[in-house]
Amino acid sequence: MRFVIIGAGRVGLRTARVLGEEGHEVTLIERDEATANRARNQGFTVIDGDGSQEALLEEAGVEDADAVGALTGDLNVNFSACLIADHYGCRTILRIDEEYRERIYRKYADVVDEVIYPERLGAMGAKNALLGGTIRAIADIAQHLQVVELTITEEAPINGYTISELQLPADSTVLAFGKTDGDLEIPTADESLEVGDRLVVLADFAVLSDVRQIVVGKTRGRAEAEQGADIESGTTTEDTEANTGGAN
Amino acid sequence: MVTAFIMVKANTGEADRLRDNIETIEGVKSAHIVAGDVDIIAKARVETPAAVKEIAANQIQGISGVEDTQTYIAMD
Numbered sequence: 001m002r003f004v005i006i007g008a009g010r011v012g013l014r015t016a017r018v019l020g021e022e023g024h025e026v027t028l029i030e031r032d033e034a035t036a037n038r039a040r041n042q043g044f045t046v047i048d049g050d051g052s053q054e055a056l057l058e059e060a061g062v063e064d065a066d067a068v069g070a071l072t073g074d075l076n077v078n079f080s081a082c083l084i085a086d087h088y089g090c091r092t093i094l095r096i097d098e099e100y101r102e103r104i105y106r107k108y109a110d111v112v113d114e115v116i117y118p119e120r121l122g123a124m125g126a127k128n129a130l131l132g133g134t135i136r137a138i139a140d141i142a143q144h145l146q147v148v149e150l151t152i153t154e155e156a157p158i159n160g161y162t163i164s165e166l167q168l169p170a171d172s173t174v175l176a177f178g179k180t181d182g183d184l185e186i187p188t189a190d191e192s193l194e195v196g197d198r199l200v201v202l203a204d205f206a207v208l209s210d211v212r213q214i215v216v217g218k219t220r221g222r223a224e225a226e227q228g229a230d231i232e233s234g235t236t237t238e239d240t241e242a243n244t245g246g247a248n
Numbered sequence: 249m250v251t252a253f254i255m256v257k258a259n260t261g262e263a264d265r266l267r268d269n270i271e272t273i274e275g276v277k278s279a280h281i282v283a284g285d286v287d288i289i290a291k292a293r294v295e296t297p298a299a300v301k302e303i304a305a306n307q308i309q310g311i312s313g314v315e316d317t318q319t320y321i322a323m324d
Contacts, residue, residue, distance in 0.1 A: 079283035101287070103261030108281055 004029065004060045004090075006051030006081050007072030008039040011095060011118050015069060016044055027060040052080035057088075067091035071116075075101075079109065086111035134216045144204050147175065148211075152197045155217030164189040169210045172203035249293060251322040252300040256288040260313035263287055273307045275299060286318070297321065 001024050005012045008030035016026045016039070028044050029051035030036040036046045049056045051072065062068060068085035070078035075097055082092040094112040096102055105115045120140065128136045138147040152159055158166055163177060177187035180196035193199075203211050256279075258266055263281045270279040270290050279290040292303050304319045 074285075076284040098259075100259055100261045104258075104263045104281065104287060105283070108263070109283060 001025070001066040002061060002064060003027070003067055003069065004057065004062055004065045004085070005069045005071055006030075006077065007070070007095070008035050008044070008046060009071075009073065012069070012071040013039055013042075013044070015071060017042075020044070027065075029056055029060050050077065052077040052084075054084050057081065057084050062088045062090060065090050067093065069093040069095075071095045073097055079112075082109070082112050135212055138200065141202065144206070145202060146205060146208065147200060147202050148208070149198055149200045150212065150215040152193055152195055152199070152215060153217045154195050156193075156195075157214055157217065158193050159195060159217075161193055162189065163187045163191045163193065166193065166214075168201065168203075168214060169207040171207050172201055172211050174199055175202055176200040249295060250297055250300055252292045252294075252304075253320045253322070254290045254292060254300075254304050254308060255286040255318040255320070256290060256308060256314055257285075257316040257318075258287040258313055259315040262313055266311060266313055269311050270308055273303055275303050 003016075003019055003024055003026045005016050005026060006029045008016070008028045012028060012030075016028055019026050026044065028036075028039055028046045029049065030039060030046055031048070031050050033048065036048050039046045047056055047060050051057065051070065057068070062085055065085075065088070068081060068090045070081040070085075070093065072078055072095070078094050078096075082094050085092045091113050092111060093114045093116060094105060094109065096105055096115055096117050099117055099120070102115055102117055105112060109115070124137045124140070134151045134153055136149045138149055140146055163174070166174065168174065174187050176184040177191055177200070178184035178198045180194075180198075184198065184200060187199075199215055201211055201215070256266065256270065260266070267279045267281055267288055270276055270288065275292045275294040277291045277293050279288055281287060282289050290308070292300060294300055294303065300319060300321065304317045308314055308317050
């Protein structure tokens with residue numbers, strides 16, 4: 001597919017890199033000369049200038065692009081670029097600079113197909129690191145719902161029981177289970193829960209700490225940061241880290 | 249008469265509530281949710297510059313969820 005990305009800073013450049021690695025064609029637009037050169041030196045196609053200018057978007061190939069990612073730290077630029085890109089029939093992605101704006105743009109910005117707030121993903125990565133390996137956020141499904149991967153510890157109340165004996169609070173459900181070194185799979189009832197095994201749970205924030213207590217136990221993350229295998233369909237650790245970063 | 253444009257920076261996602269509250273202030277003719285580095289722009293038309301200040305500094309800034317305002321007085 002063909003993409004145009006506005007902003008070659010930390011967010012834009014990493015996005016371009018990931019898309020490029022997957023074989024997509026990406027053109028960047030960047031108004032800061034030094035930032036543009038840095039991207040160019042890394043082999044990217046970069047057009048110098050303000051991505052909210054229609055002429056530059058045309059030069060970048062907006063006419064036959066599949067999607068445009070407006071990923072600068074400047075909301076005015078991002079919005080204008082999305083307006084123009086929408087006119088050309090592209091799918092549009094707008095980066096916002098403050099969390100509260102997510103709701104406003106989802107509701108009012110009709111020309112924007114998706115709103116992203118990279119700091120949210122960065123915070124998720126930081127939280128996982130701080131928690132120290134026994135609980136790992138995989139995705140925010142909705143305002144109140146999160147998918148987490150928990151690693152069973154010695155102290156966990158469920159240690160030694162089976163999946164069928166596992167009693168989680170209401171508003172939470174087990175999605176997947178994996179033995180210490182095995183892949184994650186759809187859980188089966190007789191599977192035994194042992195130290196190092198991993199459970200992926202969908203839970204409401206309100207019951208998350210209860211879930212944690214049942215599966216992980218009371219001890220707070222000693223930094224034994226085990227790197228569990230990632231769920232293939234979910235956000236991987238790498239993705240989360242790749243987005244850690246605020247401004248461009 | 250004085251015409252003024254008041255840019256409002258919010259700190260809440262409840263832009264609709266802010267806009268509706270701002271529109272009920274006497275002297276405010278219209279208010280719109282906008283894209284960009286401010287969230288709402290209100291237009292006021294009042295008798296005196298002091299009344300503009302009253303609207304921006306006291307009334308609008310008094311609404312919960314308003315972080316900051318910036319006022320521009322029309323010269324034409």
